[in-house]
Amino acid sequence: MKTLIKKLTRLSLVWQVTIVFSLIMIIPAIVTTASYFEIVRDNLLKEANKKVQENLKKLDSNMNSNINNMNSALNQLVFSQEFQYYLNPENNLSTHEKNYYVYSVQNELLNIRYVYTNQFNRLVIYSSNKQIDEFFDWSYHIDRLFDRDYYSEIMQSNSEHIYGNVRVYDRTLGNLVNYEELENKEELVLPIYQKISDIRTKKCIGLIEVDMTISKLVDSSELLSQASEVKYLIFDRNQKLVFASDDKSMKEFDAIKFPKKSGTSDITVGDADYLIAYDKDDTTGLTRVAVMDKKKILASTTGVDTLLVLIAILSIVFVVVFTNVAARIFFRKLKEIDKMITHIEAGRFDVRIKVDGVNEISRISESFNHMAERLQGLLVSMVQKEKAQREAEIHALQAQINPHFLYNTLENMRMQCEIDEYYVVANELANLGDLMRYSLHWESPKVKISEELNNIEQYIEIMRMRFNKRLIFQMECPEHLRNIMIPKLILQPLVENCFIHGFKDLLPPWEIYVNVFMKENKLIISVEDNGKGMGIERLEEINDCIAQNKSIYNKIKSKNSIGIINVNQRVGMICPAGSGMHIESEQNGGTKITLTIVVESGIQNGGEEDV
Known part of the structure; x- marks a missing residue:
């Protein structure tokens, strides 16, 4: 036989x-x-x-x-x-x-x-x-x-x-x-x-x-x-x-x-x-x-x-x-090829078919093996290139935000020194040092929510040196959410925009509210102010830029604004699919910026959860 x-x-x-x-x-x-x-x-x-x-x-x-x-x-x-x-x-x-x-x-x-x-x-x-x-x-x-x-x-x-x-x-x-x-x-x-x-x-x-x-x-x-x-x-x-x-x-x-x-x-x-x-x-x-x-x-x-x-x-x-006998001859190789194609569809490119004989099916098996080898090589190359490009983009986006913040902070300190006593500045310089260390320390692109909120509080203390009681700041975050990991420095640019855009040419009091909560499997972070807001056309223009991940053009300063887009890009790169940013605003009615971050695993009290 x-x-x-x-x-x-x-x-x-x-x-x-x-x-x-x-x-x-x-x-x-x-x-x-x-x-x-x-x-x-x-x-x-x-x-x-x-x-x-x-x-x-x-x-x-x-x-x-x-x-x-x-x-x-x-x-x-x-x-x-x-x-x-x-x-x-x-x-x-x-x-x-x-x-x-x-x-x-x-x-x-x-x-x-x-x-x-x-x-x-x-x-x-x-x-x-x-x-x-x-x-x-x-x-x-x-x-x-x-x-x-x-x-x-x-x-x-x-x-x-x-x-x-x-x-x-x-x-x-x-x-x-x-x-x-x-x-x-x-x-x-x-x-x-x-x-x-x-x-x-x-x-x-x-x-x-x-x-x-x-x-x-x-x-x-x-x-x-x-x-x-x-x-x-x-x-x-x-x-x-x-x-x-x-x-x-x-x-x-x-x-x-x-x-x-x-x-x-x-x-x-x-x-x-x-x-x-x-x-x-x-x-x-x-x-x-x-x-x-x-x-x-x-x-x-x-x-x-x-x-x-x-x-x-x-x-x-x-x-x-x-x-x-016919089934063994007729379907053995075809069945094996079908099985290997299923592995290829599942993403396994290291499978190979044993070649024996000199008929048409054997030649198809050889061609399949050559195709799998090429696909495996191309996949490895693409993964390496994409990883390198992604890391470069993240570092570039992180590097953009640090000088921008430092410039605005030093400007606030300069103005306060002109109108206040020097001994008050000492405490604010300590806060500034903490802010500098936080912004320059990039061992990981993610931090706990509690660290990001603490950074915002230090930033607000520095801003109080300038605006004193005219600035009202409130922040709410349940204790069981404070250990969730989120991208670093995504909240400070949003709070900073309240002063740069929302409160400009507007009489106090000025109010800022930061709220953190969970909705289903999504972490919701909102930053809301009572500033001058913006019109419908400008709001639609900004939301379009966010959706397309392109810079927002500032007509008054004749340059592109990078803060909000920077945050949106880093959320899109680091967080799971479905995460993003949305802005709501009314003319003379304030602005609300909402970050939605998908949480992949369940939230547990006292535990660190990744997003």
Whole structure:
């Protein structure tokens, strides 16, 4: 086989496809033969399916008829007697009343035995009234049930008419008729209970029980005489097998499970296949099953299938062997190439295909490997170039802002020295030193929000040296947000713009508000002033420049403004996608600049989170 495969791999793809299609030509003949066999087999199974369902209906009919008889006997006894009175322990019964109770119940039991001859194994009455004597075959005190497993099953039910679970016949109590066989083996019975409740308190004061053995409930002897090839099974409400018409089947079918309320299905038990029809009775909780052996169903095909099976086996062997060979040849390399292309789409350019042979697919594999090598080299080169360019842009943008700030700060200090005492300047020079250290220290492009806000406070203190109480500054930032990392020096240019543009040629008081908060997964920082604001056209012009990341032209000074654009560019480069800046303003109504920064991971109190 290996020699054949090697020879085939040396052939061209055309010859390989030709061989495969030549071999597939035998399939129609095999399909025709198999189809005929399947038609015969399916017809037999359909007939068997109908038969097993019909027998299930007969089983259901037998059981329902017997259950109705049990219910009728129970109802007849309840309706004919005044159990609410006689079974109530709070009622003092006279001798006459006791005798009347015993007489009337016994008469009714005689009628029931006459009408339903040999159908029940037991019909007994349990009473809470100890004034009523216990009679051997039908009357007992309810204390008899206290230590029974099924007592709680009865009492926990809210219904007065209860179908108990199948259980072993209790031989310690009497029965309706004397069945000696019940005294010698553990016969399973289906019990039906009728609670007798106090009319006033609704408390259970008595119980009537009717028992019927499962074998009598099913009455399978009649069914087996009609269809001996059908077996009958009964499962209790816990899906435990409690009856099998064939005793040999008890252990075989004990593990069957029924996922639905009713239906038909194929099952395998041991080495045999069976067709079953089943349905669950909502009243009793019993699942009724009719079973047929598939081997017996298909026995009639033995004479027809010998030749068909032989042809089918030869055809299948032939097709399997050559289809397998064809699949290995035809799809092995193509499947591998498809897998490698998927890796390429996922960004893995280091994958390679092993090349063997000299046919067309081998040449495609070689071309694929060359393409992957070139893509990998180009990707590495592009990543390195982009990284270098990005770092250069960030450093260039950071370098632009430091001289701009220093110039404005020194100008403020110069003006203050002209109008104030020199000793006041000392504190402000300390603040200026801190500001200089903060702006020149660039170990990382990111800092905590708390450091950026502290820098703003120092800047405001310096500005107070000039404007004193005319300047009102407020800042709000929740404590749990102060450890979030943001780009450095993105707030000072925004606050500085309030003085340069917002308060220019405007009488005090001047107000600046800085607010930091979270909205969904976004950190929102707003800087708002009560300055002179700007008109709609100028606002639209500035927002357009921000959206396009281009400089804002200052008509008054005839030069470009870099502060706001610098901040916006650094936010765009350092922060995740979706971060940015937006400006709101009204003429003579102040300006509000809002920074939106996407936070990639969850915010935790006291922890450092990256943006």
